[in-house]
Amino acid sequence: MPWLGFAAVGVGGGAGLLAASSWAGFFAGVAAAAASALVAWVATRPLQADLETLSTAARGLARELSSDPTSRNADTRKLAREVNELAEQTRKLSLAHDTLTAVLDRMPDGVWITSADGTIVRHNAALQELLYPMTTLTGQRPIAVLRSTQLQEAVVRACEAAEPARLEVPVEGLRPRTLAVDVVPLGKELGGSAAVFRDVSELRRLEKVRQDFVANVSHELATPITAIRGYAETLREGALRDPENAPQMVEIIHRQSERLSELVRDLLELSRLDAKEQKLQVEPVALAEVAARAAEAVRPKASSKGITLELSVPTELVAQADARGIEQVLLNLLDNAVKYTPRGGRVEVRGQTADGRCAVSVRDTGVGIEAKHLPRVFERFYRVDKGRSRDMGGTGLGLSIVKNLMTAMEGDVRVESIPGKGTTFTVTVPTQTG
Ligand code: ADP
Numbered sequence: 001m002p003w004l005g006f007a008a009v010g011v012g013g014g015a016g017l018l019a020a021s022s023w024a025g026f027f028a029g030v031a032a033a034a035a036s037a038l039v040a041w042v043a044t045r046p047l048q049a050d051l052e053t054l055s056t057a058a059r060g061l062a063r064e065l066s067s068d069p070t071s072r073n074a075d076t077r078k079l080a081r082e083v084n085e086l087a088e089q090t091r092k093l094s095l096a097h098d099t100l101t102a103v104l105d106r107m108p109d110g111v112w113i114t115s116a117d118g119t120i121v122r123h124n125a126a127l128q129e130l131l132y133p134m135t136t137l138t139g140q141r142p143i144a145v146l147r148s149t150q151l152q153e154a155v156v157r158a159c160e161a162a163e164p165a166r167l168e169v170p171v172e173g174l175r176p177r178t179l180a181v182d183v184v185p186l187g188k189e190l191g192g193s194a195a196v197f198r199d200v201s202e203l204r205r206l207e208k209v210r211q212d213f214v215a216n217v218s219h220e221l222a223t224p225i226t227a228i229r230g231y232a233e234t235l236r237e238g239a240l241r242d243p244e245n246a247p248q249m250v251e252i253i254h255r256q257s258e259r260l261s262e263l264v265r266d267l268l269e270l271s272r273l274d275a276k277e278q279k280l281q282v283e284p285v286a287l288a289e290v291a292a293r294a295a296e297a298v299r300p301k302a303s304s305k306g307i308t309l310e311l312s313v314p315t316e317l318v319a320q321a322d323a324r325g326i327e328q329v330l331l332n333l334l335d336n337a338v339k340y341t342p343r344g345g346r347v348e349v350r351g352q353t354a355d356g357r358c359a360v361s362v363r364d365t366g367v368g369i370e371a372k373h374l375p376r377v378f379e380r381f382y383r384v385d386k387g388r389s390r391d392m393g394g395t396g397l398g399l400s401i402v403k404n405l406m407t408a409m410e411g412d413v414r415v416e417s418i419p420g421k422g423t424t425f426t427v428t429v430p431t432q433t434g
Contacts, residue, residue: 052094058087109198110179112137116191118155120145130179130197131171142195146171151181151195158185158193168200177201216381220263220395224256259393266397269328270380273404280322280408284432287360288313290323291349294330302338302347309338313351318432319358325405326429329413332398333362333425339392340423341366354428361426368419377415378403402427 062083104111110127112120123137131137137145143152146169154165162185171177180200186192231249240246272278291313302309319326330349337347345365352359369377373384381396383389389396402425406413411429 055087055090055094058083058090062087109196111197112195113186114142114155114159114193114195116159118142118152118159118193121192127197130177130199133174146179151183154181154183155193155195158183159191161185162187178204213380216396217267220381221260223390224259224263227256228253228260259395262393263395263397266395266401269401270397270404273401273408276408280325282320282322282409285319285321285323285326286315287317287319287326287351287358288315290327291330291351291360294327294334295349297331298334298338301335305338305341306344307338307341308346309334310346310348313349313360317351317353317358317360319429320431320433321409321411321429322405325409326427329402329405329427330360330362332402333427336394336398336425337362337364337366337423339394340364340388345422353431356431357428358431359426359428361424363422363424365422368421368423369415369417370419371417374415374417378413 062080104124107124108126110124110130112123112127115121118141120137120140120142127137128135131145134145141152142155143149148169150167151169154167157163157165164185165181165183167181167183169179169181171179177199178201180198182196184194184196186194231253235246235249239249288311291311295309295311299309334347334349341347341364347365348361348363350361350363367388369384373382376382377384378399380400383394383396402413405411406427406429409429411427413425413427415423415425417423
């Protein structure tokens with residue numbers, strides 16, 4: 001630990017050296033302080049006190065020299081000037097030390113410094129925070145702190161071969177995280193290494209979400225395309241002249257192409273919402289009218305399944321929302337309610353004021369959703385029962401569109417369900433203002 005040695009020896013005796021008028025010692029002390037200014041943070045706190053003592057002593061000495069009537073010759077005046085300059089340099093060093101300490105202690109990235117043998121000798125507050133609940137870092141080897149042989153080896157290479165490294169280290173425990181680490185050698189003179197840590201967990205999570213999304217989209221598109229191509233080829237190879245099977249194949253091609261266009265429509269809607277391209281027009285919206293329009297759109301499907309569709313939204317319920325957005329939300333919820341309710345069931349739309357907001361719930365007597373799936377149904381492409389959703393013509397995107405629209409309107413959506421009995425989705429939006 002050469003720099004720690006310097007802090008204790010080079011500067012520590014500054015005042016004493018001056019009192020004894022040992023100029024060589026004084027100059028050596030200041031020169032060593034200058035060389036170490038940039039790594040002052042590495043040194044222990046007493047360095048700061050030493051620099052201040054040195055600066056005060058030098059100023060005192062300069063005053064004494066210039067006022068001493070017995071020594072007013074040119075050499076003494078020159079010496080007094082030099083001592084003054086040194087005092088000024090020492091003050092600057094002290095400031096540099098303070099700045100560096102403040103920067104490192106307040107920076108959001110974690111930093112540690114190791115000695116030449118790879119032991120951690122200093123770290124900043126952010127690193128302590130990143131590695132919480134681990135408390136003792138100083139005096140430890142990297143492997144003992146993060147259990148990563150890769151990081152341990154990187155630190156050793158930085159110390160011994162002056163090789164920098166960049167790597168990612170997983171942190172297990174209560175708060176599993178991924179840390180990106182840059183390890184840099186501190187150079188021959190100082191020995192040792194520094195490492196900078198940044199939490200990249202959220203970045204990696206988003207990358208994974210994006211990759212999964214692309215994989216899901218490709219899969220969802222591939223399924224209908226494969227069916228369309230397969231049946232078209234069969235027809236081309238002769239089935240077209242088969243009056244018994246041809247109409248059925250054409251029907252499948254038509255259904256699958258509808259599925260494709262629904263998927264593309266939902267994807268475009270989501271991407272517009274993501275890009276915040278779609279300008280929401282927030283204005284007073286009579287919820288009874290919007291709910292009635294959404295209900296009319298699903299009524300034919302409900303009737304064909306013998307499902308009773310009931311509306312009970314008071315006319316005075318006026319929300320501050322985007323009319324098209326709220327209609328889309330209710331349409332998606334009603335479409336699902338009808339889709340996942342067996343023949344002869346019942347779907348109700350109720351409106352009321354709750355906690356000063358407008359609340360509209362869509363309740364069905366359908367298949368319900370098990371509790372373990374409830375937190376995930378708003379995720380893109382999440383389906384409780386993949387087969388059932390596809391058979392019903394679902395894209396797996398309806399509820400994520402609902403969630404996005406509600407967020408954009410400063411609204412909220414909740415779900416409650418009892419498997420086998422039914423599901424209730426409730427959306428809330430601000431009430432009309434002004
Ligand atoms: P999908 O197009 O598959 O319906 P959604 O995003 O609209 O996709 O819904 C996600 C999943 O949530 C559905 O696949 C279904 O499993 C479940 N779900 C949604 N609404 C209901 C409901 N009213 N009753 C039962 N399950 C539902």
